[in-house]
Amino acid sequence: MKSLQLLSFLLLSCIITPANTHGGKKKEALGSQSQHTRAKKDQQNSETKFRLYTDKTEESCQIFWNQLETLDKCGFNASLPLVMIVHGWSVDGILESWIWKMAAALKSQHKQMNVIIADWLTSAHQHYPIAVQNTRYIGQEIADFLEWLEESIQFSRSNAHLIGYSLGAHVSGFAGSYISGTNKIGRITGLDPAGPLFEGMSPTDRLSPDDANFVDAIHTFTKQHMGLSVGIKQPVAHFDFYPNGGTFQPGCHIMHVYNHIAQYGITGITQTVKCAHERSVHLFIDSLLHNDKQSTAYWCNDINTFEKGMCLSCRKNRCNTLGYNIREERLPKSRRLFLKTRAHMPFKVYHYQFKIHFINEIQGKQIDPTFTISLTGSKEDAKNLPITVVEGINGNKTYSFLITLDTDIGDLIMIKLKWEATAVWENIWDTVQTIIPWTKGTRRPGLIVKTIRVKAGETQQKMTFCSQSINNLHLHPAQEKTFVRCEDRFQRQNSK
Numbered sequence: 001m002k003s004l005q006l007l008s009f010l011l012l013s014c015i016i017t018p019a020n021t022h023g024g025k026k027k028e029a030l031g032s033q034s035q036h037t038r039a040k041k042d043q044q045n046s047e048t049k050f051r052l053y054t055d056k057t058e059e060s061c062q063i064f065w066n067q068l069e070t071l072d073k074c075g076f077n078a079s080l081p082l083v084m085i086v087h088g089w090s091v092d093g094i095l096e097s098w099i100w101k102m103a104a105a106l107k108s109q110h111k112q113m114n115v116i117i118a119d120w121l122t123s124a125h126q127h128y129p130i131a132v133q134n135t136r137y138i139g140q141e142i143a144d145f146l147e148w149l150e151e152s153i154q155f156s157r158s159n160a161h162l163i164g165y166s167l168g169a170h171v172s173g174f175a176g177s178y179i180s181g182t183n184k185i186g187r188i189t190g191l192d193p194a195g196p197l198f199e200g201m202s203p204t205d206r207l208s209p210d211d212a213n214f215v216d217a218i219h220t221f222t223k224q225h226m227g228l229s230v231g232i233k234q235p236v237a238h239f240d241f242y243p244n245g246g247t248f249q250p251g252c253h254i255m256h257v258y259n260h261i262a263q264y265g266i267t268g269i270t271q272t273v274k275c276a277h278e279r280s281v282h283l284f285i286d287s288l289l290h291n292d293k294q295s296t297a298y299w300c301n302d303i304n305t306f307e308k309g310m311c312l313s314c315r316k317n318r319c320n321t322l323g324y325n326i327r328e329e330r331l332p333k334s335r336r337l338f339l340k341t342r343a344h345m346p347f348k349v350y351h352y353q354f355k356i357h358f359i360n361e362i363q364g365k366q367i368d369p370t371f372t373i374s375l376t377g378s379k380e381d382a383k384n385l386p387i388t389v390v391e392g393i394n395g396n397k398t399y400s401f402l403i404t405l406d407t408d409i410g411d412l413i414m415i416k417l418k419w420e421a422t423a424v425w426e427n428i429w430d431t432v433q434t435i436i437p438w439t440k441g442t443r444r445p446g447l448i449v450k451t452i453r454v455k456a457g458e459t460q461q462k463m464t465f466c467s468q469s470i471n472n473l474h475l476h477p478a479q480e481k482t483f484v485r486c487e488d489r490f491q492r493q494n495s496k
């Protein structure tokens, strides 16, 4: 834990302390919107290089603003949509490898588009606060570029989709708000939009839903340290996705950190601290590469409620698809969507809510059992999935759990519920049996589980499973009970 804190500290200090000391330049004055009055006459000296991706590995062709012939030369096709990739703050002043992966993924799945990399490295490779100030300036340049495309070759801004990572998300937001006229850019996607100096700012000072016809954001590294988080926590879009709660990501843990450092030496540190931040990018690339593995996310108040499985509804826009293939629905208020993912591509998991009604026969005594569940599906099985009862089991009540599966098991046919008993438990249970007078005959008091109700998030299917042994509904430590699909009275009562 100490090491993790140290790494986070390193990350934050490299964000906040100078990366290099030259190059603050004249743009430092562009700190706020009112000061933002850059004249169009210096367009020729654009800080941003617009590189059209040319299908070839890590190659691009630069389009020069106000030089129409470069559009032709590079092969820009005005009748196709444009996706513009906007990178973030730069530590080493080179284009990071994810940019090329993203460009290739866009082209491979959707060949019919122009992909431009907005290279603003010279302004991004600065002290973090200066790079932050530069985001407005670069946003204006992108806005000017899109206006030029519109005036010169009638390319409609509504056909443009900006994908901005980290600081690039806010650059895209500024491009959207600075573009002149009433029409907006088609779509902006913010990939873990940067937090420091943007969190809590007014919508005009960061990426916000007003910046495009449709705005989506994926938040992957909002874990707080010293009051700051690398990615912005607050919603900034029409749909804000928080994979695994958005704070941190699976596969980015300390064990992996050590492996990474062992593999890459000290530069492994930057790779590793970026792991959760950059996960947003790879989730998006995943959505392009795996058409058959699109991840669904669900509207929920918070991650704790989500982890009880209580938010798996798709009614009335409550769920949406993460990444490129999102359903573009403009809602008056930002919607926070949650999902679980795997630690690597394809990231998709299948979400299930399990509602189990327990009657605890030992009245007045709370118990904290550990259960595992095994599922038989029409395609595959899933064995020994742990379920944790957070609040303990008391009296006569329904408990709700979230279970996620890495694979599609098909239709759920049968459930086995096992009470994982420890030796201690067996003991207590035997003691209870001997001291409680109302245990008649040979029957031990236990937990009664009659039915299990299941909702599958991905298919929205609801099912009820009944205990196979109708004459003995009791579950005791170390015992396993089988549940099969049954006529569903509960569901019909519920839907009334």
Ligand SMILES: *[C@@H]1O[C@H](CO)[C@@H](O)[C@H](O)[C@H]1NC(C)=O
Pocket: 077, 078, 079, 080, 112
């Ligand atoms: C531009 O794209 C359209 C639509 O795919 C295609 O018909 C046309 O030939 C392309 N133009 C050029 C110059 O490649």
Ligand SMILES: *[C@@H]1O[C@H](CO)[C@@H](O)[C@H](O)[C@H]1NC(C)=O
Pocket: 359, 396
């Ligand atoms: C459990 O609660 C339900 C509804 O509150 C009630 O109908 C049922 O009799 C209770 N069962 C037991 C064993 O207490």
